[in-house]
Amino acid sequence: MGDHKLEIRGLRTRHGTCARVPLDLELRSGERLWVHGPSGSGKTALLHALGGLDEAESGEVLFDGESATSVRLRRELSSFVLQEPALIDHWSIRRNLRSACGDAHPEAEALLRSWGVPVDGTHPRQLSGGERQRVSVAIAIARGMPLVIADEPTSSLDRLNRDAVLDAFQSLPESSIVLVCSHDPVWDGWATRRLDLAEVSP
Numbered sequence: 001m002g003d004h005k006l007e008i009r010g011l012r013t014r015h016g017t018c019a020r021v022p023l024d025l026e027l028r029s030g031e032r033l034w035v036h037g038p039s040g041s042g043k044t045a046l047l048h049a050l051g052g053l054d055e056a057e058s059g060e061v062l063f064d065g066e067s068a069t070s071v072r073l074r075r076e077l078s079s080f081v082l083q084e085p086a087l088i089d090h091w092s093i094r095r096n097l098r099s100a101c102g103d104a105h106p107e108a109e110a111l112l113r114s115w116g117v118p119v120d121g122t123h124p125r126q127l128s129g130g131e132r133q134r135v136s137v138a139i140a141i142a143r144g145m146p147l148v149i150a151d152e153p154t155s156s157l158d159r160l161n162r163d164a165v166l167d168a169f170q171s172l173p174e175s176s177i178v179l180v181c182s183h184d185p186v187w188d189g190w191a192t193r194r195l196d197l198a199e200v201s202p
């Protein structure tokens with residue numbers, strides 16, 4: 001628990017708007033950042049650089065003083081919802097949940113049940129794109145990490161299912177810092193901070 005801090009200092013990503021304009025931003029526990037902007041503006045590039053999934057051109061990202069590229073940050077402190085959910089296809093959903101969430105897998109299963117996503121005896125390839133997306137979201141939420149980064153977590157969902165996922169993001173602990181990129185303006189109501197990449201200029 002405790003108070004966490006994400007510091008983005010002069011970050012230049014390899015692609016998109018922040019490749020041209022360095023980004024400086026500081027977020028603390030309880031803050032929810034909605035990153036938006038047109039297709040190709042660099043939302044994914046930015047989130048990947050923030051989560052240490054992609055190398056930055058320059059600048060640094062620190063979480064509680066530790067570099068975003070550290071293995072510990074990725075394994076023990078953060079969860080990432082990728083635009084294309086990374087599930088292991090030849091494992092059942094339950095095994096995927098156990099592997100990704102450890103002891104917290106019952107929480108992920110409970111979330112998926114509440115969303116009507118089948119868990120028992122199912123493999124990722126038997127699920128729809130929207131169901132796989134919710135598996136990925138349930139993993140990120142159940143892991144209970146202090147930093148959660150989600151790339152278009154509701155892009156494949158209808159309104160009802162989108163709202164259910166939004167509720168889950170709303171129930172994340174106050175101690176966490178959460179970043180979501182999405183085209184859907186519904187995230188505006190969830191956010192406490194906003195970053196419009198269309199408005200970022202030198």
Ligand SMILES: Nc1ncnc2c1ncn2[C@@H]1O[C@H](COP(=O)(O)OP(=O)(O)OP(=O)(O)O)[C@@H](O)[C@H]1O
Nearest residue numbers: 015016017037038039040041042043044045046183
């Ligand atoms: N590996 C790459 N090599 C070259 N260009 C890339 C690479 N990855 C992304 N880009 C380019 O960088 C820009 C930003 O891409 P990015 O996927 O971050 O945009 P986005 O805002 O997330 O778009 P969308 O809303 O369509 O998902 C795009 O113009 C894209 O073509």
